[in-house]
Amino acid sequence: MEYHAGNYEVIVIGAGHAGCEAALAAARMGCKTLLVTLSIDSIALMPCNPSVGGPAKAQLVREIDALGGEMALNIDKSRLQIRMLNTAKGPAVQALRAQADKRRYQREMTATILAQAKLDVLQGEVVKIIAPGGRVEAVVTRTGARFGTKALVVTTGTYLKGRIIIGDVTYEGGPNPLPPATKLSESLRELGLELGRFKTGTPPRISRKTIDFSKMEEQPGDDRILNFSYMSPREKKPQVSCWLTHSTPETHRIVRDNIHRSPLFTGVIQGVGPRYCPSFEDKVVRFAQKDSHQIFIEPEGLDTDEMYVQGMNTSLPEDVQLAVLHSIPGLENAKIVRTGYAIEYDYVIPSQLKLSLESRKVQGLFTAGQINGTSGYEEAAAQGLMAGINAALKVQGREPLILKRSEAYIGVLIDDLVTKGIEEPYRLMTSRAEYRLLLRQDNADLRLTEVGYRIGLATEERYRRLREKVAQLTQVRAELESSRISPSDARVTGLLAARGSTPLRDGVSAWELLRRPEVSIEDLVAIGLVSDDVDAEVREQLEIECKYEGYVRKQLEQVTRFEKMESRRIPEDLDYDQVTGLSNEGRLKLQTVRPESIGQASRMTGVSPADISVLMVYLEKKRRRTGAERKSEQVHGPVAE
Amino acid sequence: MLDDTIAAIATPPGEGGIAIVRVSGPDAIRMVDRIYRPVPGGRTLAARPGYSLGLGWIVDANGDKVDEVLVSLMRAPKSYTAEDVVEINCHGGQLPARRCLEETLKQGARLAEPGEFTRRAFLNGRLDITQAEAVLDVIRAKTAKGMQIALRQLEGGLGQRLRQLEERLVRVNAMVEASIDFPEEVGDIDVTEATGELELVAREVARILRASQRGRIYRQGIKGVIAGKPNVGKSSLLNAVLREKKAIVTDIPGTTRDVVEDYINIRGIPIRLMDTAGMRDTEDLVEKIGVEKSKEALAEADLVIIVLDVTSGITAEDRKIAAMCEGKKTIVLVNKEDLEARHVSPGELAELFPDTPIIHGSVKEEIGLEELEDTVEAMIVGEGIRVDDMEIMVNLRHEQALRRVYQHVQAARKGLQEGVTLDCLAVDVWGALEALGEVSGKTLREDVIDRIFHDFCIGK
Structure with a gap:
């Protein structure tokens, strides 16, 4: 029996990475919000890899943070290891990546969600969306509760009609033995939304005590203080290592001998899988000339024995998975704790959305995350945040927030989804961003915190810190640009000689001096041209702004042209x-x-x-x-x- | 689309009294001012009011004069397009107009699409609504036609070579991008391999550009001057060349020309001989016509053949002519070698004409003419022309885009050498690919992403 259970301004279905951001954003922006999840114990579940960040993804996480989202803060609290990737490839493509303690990540996010004012959490399954005349009005749960709402954000991930496939075994299910959401799929179809079907997969998890690490290469974290969030305390934490091993010709033989049992090749799997995350059997077949692939063994958490076998995602039958693992150095005696599987699921074809992530068919209905055909925790969180923000703005009768391709990776992500259409699960890459030099992880706050503050999401404290940073940046830069250094300045001649840089012929500004590749901002601090008090983040920013000025200016010119067209x-x-x-x-x-x-x-x-x-x-x-x-x-x- | 500056030849093709190059857009004034030298006392465009006319010269990057021009200025919104418009009125015929147009393009103007001036006029509110349909017709008709022509061109040998270039550039892009986006699977970029690919691309683009320039030389000819003091044998030389080939007929399709009074044909290269002081049958030529006038004719010339008289020795007049030809492509013909009296020593020649081909011969006896033609050909179109290069007729738009490809590729090579970080290197590598995409009308960004997954085993 249906009963009226209450009214909300925003309801969010699903408490994965998209749902958490959406619910927090809406509530923080002042909307009375309800978060409905299949299981309260599975809030912010990481059903696949135990890591956050990497190229393009790290930029997303920083942008989420700059706007006032939660993901960066949460991974900073729960990480086991953090590294900076691409350090030698330039500031625009440098990317943080952290290994997460999965359980801790969930615990921290759950605590934040439960403590959030104006946000209610309910365990249940939404089976129906009521939208008479193409406008969202209410949702109904399986147990008959009917909640009225002005806006609805659907973030159901891979649970829509989820089907798990392991070899010749298949059953209806979502990730990490949770039930799939079957009814909601029909409800979305009835509302006139077109759905597609994708496939993804995850590797087996194995028991740490059955691994011989002596046959593997250790992969430690970075030895310096690194954070995703601009707000996290700058403190050093112990780092837990990952391990690297390789598949062998024997591994590949086993795969080939059993390929007829793989559901990918028998035709059991119909959904389209991602090329950037192929199953191990796919790699063996497609890159037949390679007789070895990297396999990373990554911890899933401090209080669990489970290890994630990165690079081994597979839907081969369980016995083959075991044989494959045992052919890999260090895993000869490995025991599987969870079997690897492929999952097929329904997604909403994202070209039906507006850039605000609101459906064009149904007013007030937003979708975000894997339901929109993306993959990755970060991509999900970024969309969730934007959907939550835009749901709140809609309820408040304000203009939607749409980030431009020239402004944020979030803008690239959403514009790609809506404009270009997708043929495989979408993953963000830096190569998809035209203005990569401007969209760096180091300047996400300078790009977006003002925006986050204006819409009422970024806190006063965050905004205050930004203003301080900007003030210091402007001031120090002006000083560097106006200072004159004479060629006879002993400090500078000494520095240049030590760095093997050509001596000054004429007087230059300190800014021009900093432009030389051999001279770093720390050098200028050392010889007293930049004060010791200047914040580390500001120093980094100054150095990048100075050294990359020419290239950055080139991109800014492109952006001016681009924006003229966007404004029509x-x-x-x-x-x-x-x-x-x-x-x-x-x-x-x-x-x-x-x-x-x-x-x-x-x-x-x-x-x-x-x-x-x-x-x-x-x-x-x-x-x-x-x-x-x-x-x-x-x-x-x-x-x- | 409306924010950049466009340029095109606005007068119909064919010989006419004048040809007009129209430049429209926010940077029109700035761009033309950089290549426009007003006559002494004249004003730059920036300093002039709208609806004004000025006399001066269009000059190239070296400051050499391209053509004498009248430049009219119409300031926004009082112009055809309602933007700042500069019209360069140059001498008739395709060559001066083309060269003036090329100079504006080098300043950053974009070659206008068919009907684009009209479209801008409409979008900026200059034309009324009834004209809108006509504008649409123009866009549709001209683009469809333009597309057909372009497609036909791309089906031929050029298309194939462009596709190979595309393939290579996509590969280099994929190498850079894979290394950035999948550092753990792909590792660092192979600098030697990337440099090698870029070198191949640069070489091929340079070849296409060169071939296209040659094509233009064959189609449009060059300006030449035969210089020398009176009675040195200039007219005989002219007659000797004319007698052999009355019509300019070449094996290259589309380059057949009727006999044109003032054109001679050397190995298929149409050369328009210009009047110089030395060519007139006057007594004291240099004094009479004036050094300045001769200098101007020589300045315009793409090639100068200086004729010397071996019997008279090198005179003061010869020295004057030599001085005027400095910096030009020059060939020296030492004439009348069949006569007994020889008063020109090799030492003198080498001193007066360093690094200049010197041919000894006799126009009257037809000695040395073959060598002269060889030298002209080598000097103008270079050596080793390959047959397949002949097919290449690159239009100006393609040439402009290819030139940008070349610049980006060279910048990328330099970057690789100097160890520029990949994020900056990528700016030029993408730039090259995007410029190449303009030639084929494709966006190649997705191709790069496909390529990454094709070439590299991605997926940890």
Whole structure:
């Protein structure tokens, strides 16, 4: 029996990485929020790899943090190890990556969620979304509770019609033996949303005490203080190592001999899997010339014996999984704790969304995370945050927050999903960002904290710290630029000689001096040109701004051009059938995606430059006609008495 | 699309009194000012009001004069496009207009799409609504036609070579990007391999550009001057060359020309001979016509053939001519070698014409003419022309894009050598790929991502 159980402003379905961010953001922005999850014990579950960050993903986490999200703070609290990747490849692509203590990650996030004001948490399964006239009104749980709401964020991950596959064994299920959400899928379909089906997988977990680490290479963390969050305390923590081993020709033989039993090759798995995260059997078949692949053994937590076998995700039958593991140095006697599996699930085809992540069909319905066809905790969290923010803004009658491709990786991620359409589970990569040099993890706060503060999400404290940083940055930079160093300055001649840099011929500013590749900001601190009091983050920022000025300026010029096109809006209700001269393919694509700007339209595949010209001319024609009508109404319209 | 500056030849192709290069957009004034030298006392465009006209020169990067021009200025919004518009009125015929256009493109203007001036005029509110449909027609018709032409071109030998370039550049991009996005699976970039690929790309792009420039030389010809004091044998030389080949007919398709009065043909290269003081049948030529006038003719020339008279020795006049030709592509023909009296020593020649090909011969006896033609050909189109290069007719838009490919590739090579970090290196590697994409009309970003997964075993 259905009963009325209460009213909320925002309801979030699912408490994974997207759901947590969405619920926290909405509640922190002042909305009365309800978070419904299949299991309260599974809040912020990491069902796959035990790590956060990496190229592009680290930038996302920093951006989430800068806006006032939770992921960065939470991983800083619960990490086992942290490293900076790509240190020699330039500041734009440097990326933090942390190994997480999975249980601790869940515990910390659960605590934060439960303590959050204006946020209620409920264990239950939403089976129905009620949206009469294309507008979300309420949700109903399996037990009959009906909650009224103004906005709904659906973040159900891989649980929609989830199906687990291990060899020839298949059963309905979500990750980490939780039940799948079967009814919700139907409800979304009934609302007119088009669903697709994807596949992903996870490797087996093995028992630490059955591993011989002496045959492996140790992978320690970095020996310096590193944090994801700008707000986390700067303290050193013990680092737990990962281990590296390799598959052998014998491993590959076992895979090949049993390939007929793999559901990927027998056709049991129909969903499309990600190329960046292929199953081990896929790697063996596709890269037949390689007789060895890297296998990383990573801890899942301090209070568990489980180890994650990175690089070994597989849906081979259990007996084959064991044989494969035993052929790998160090794993000869390994015992499986959890079997690896593939999972198929429904996702919402994301080209049906607006850039705010609201459905174009159903007002007030937002989707975020893996349900939108992405993969990765970070991608999920970033979308969850944006969906939560935009749900709250909608309830508050404010304009949606849409981050541009030139502003944030979050903008790249969402624009890609909505504009380009996806053919495999989407993972963000730095190569997808056109303005990579501007979107660095070191300047996420400078790019976004102001935005987060303005919408009421970033806290006063966070904003205060940003302003302090900006003030110091501006001041020190001005000092460096205006200072004059004479070629005879003994401190500088000494430094240049020591660094093997050519001596000064004329007077230069300290800023120009810093531009030399051989001179670091720490050198300038050492010889007293930069004060000791200047904060480490500010120093880093100054150095990057100075050394990369030329390249950064190049990108800024590109951004100016890009933004002109982005600012040319296309009305939401434009009837493309009325636009004469469009190519057929272009018209079809434009009708499906309904781009919000000329810029977005020009990025769509199948839309030619000629189509864009035609569209621009049509819009201008329309604008003038409306202008003319308005004018004639003013002249000829009835005169008020 | 509306924020950049565009340029194109606005007058119909073919010979006419004048040709106009139109430049429109926010940077039009700044760009043209960089290549425009007003006559003494004239003002730069920036200093001039709208609706004004000025006389001066368009100059190239070296400051050499390209053409004498009238430049008109219309300031926004009072112009055809409602943007700042500069119109360069140059001498008729395709060559001066093309060269002026090229100079504006080198300053960063983009070659206008078909109908783009009109489209801008409409979008900026200059044309009324009834004209909108006409604008649409222009866009559709011209782009469709342009596309056909481009496609036809891309089906040929050029297309194949471009696809190979694309393939290589996509590979280099994938190497860089894979190393950035999948550091643990892929590791560091192989600098030697990347450099090698980039070198191949640079070489091939340079070859296409060179071939295209040659193609242009064959199609449009060069300006030449035969210089020398009176009675040195200039007219005989001209007649000797003309007698052999009345019409300029070459094996290269599309380059057949009718006999043009002032064109001679050397190995298929049309050379327009310009009037110089030395060519007039006057007594005291240099004094009479004036050094300045001769200098101007020589300045315009792509090639100068200086004729000397071995019987008279090197005179003061010869020295004057030599001085005027400094810095030009020059060939020296020492004439009348069939006569007994020889008063020119090799030492003198080497001193007066360092690094210059010197041919000894006799126009009258037709000695040395073959060598002269060989030298002209080598000097103008270079050696070792390959047959397949002949097919390459790159249009200006492609050439412009290819030049950018070249610049980016060179910058990337330099970056690799100097150990620039990958994030910055990628700016040029992407830049090269995007510029190449403009030639084929493709966006290649997705190709790179596909390539990463194809070439590297990704997935920990």
